[in-house]
Amino acid sequence: GSEFLSKLGGPERMPIRAIGLTAVVAVFFLLFAGSDLYNVLVNFSVMGPYIAFAIPVFAAAATRLAGRWVPGVFTLGRSGAPVTYAAAAWLGFEVINVLWPRTQPGQPWFVNWSMVISLVSLGTVGVFVYARCRNRITEPVGERQ
The missing domain is CATH 1.20.58 (Methane Monooxygenase Hydroxylase; Chain G, domain 1)
Incomplete structure (x- = not known):
């Protein structure tokens, strides 16, 4: 999935998909708090x-x-x-x-x-x-x- 996650987007050229995945995983782990x-x-x-x-x-x-x-x-x-x-x-x-x-x-x-x-x-x-x-x-x- 590196090709999908490494795409840069927006005016800041940020890896939006990778950041989104990180946020979803973090929320998932919070469910186990x-x-x-x-x-x-x-x-x-x-x-x-x-x-x-x-x-x-x-x-x-x-x-x-x-x-x-x-x-x-x-x-x-x-x-x-x-x-x-x-x-x-x-x-x-x-x-x-x-x-x-x-x-x-x-x-x-x-x-x-x-x-x-x-x-x-x-x-x-x-x-x-x-x-x-x-x-x-x-x-x-x-x-x-």
Whole structure:
């Protein structure tokens, strides 16, 4: 649906269809306010940014460890590697801390485990999507000849 949602409209050239879909989805989620499903959505929204920020830092640390790091325009010099490893260690700690199930009185088990369940579910979906689409993945635009 990207072609449909990416159409720009109006004098401001805004993605009206994408904004409309976002509004409909937000209203749909508001219908679950106060329910166990809403608690699961809130828990997931806490975990998402940690994972999204940790993945590139972990990749940078792995690239440095493999000896394939190529400094860009901005560099920390000799401090770069220790800073990267410290950031990866701290983010690893924080991801585990956020994912760790905490028992909340009166909540069903799936609310307490919702962050782990969400991460495993989305990771599984990601593996299937990657397996299906990996033949269409090309090299990054900046590396094309």
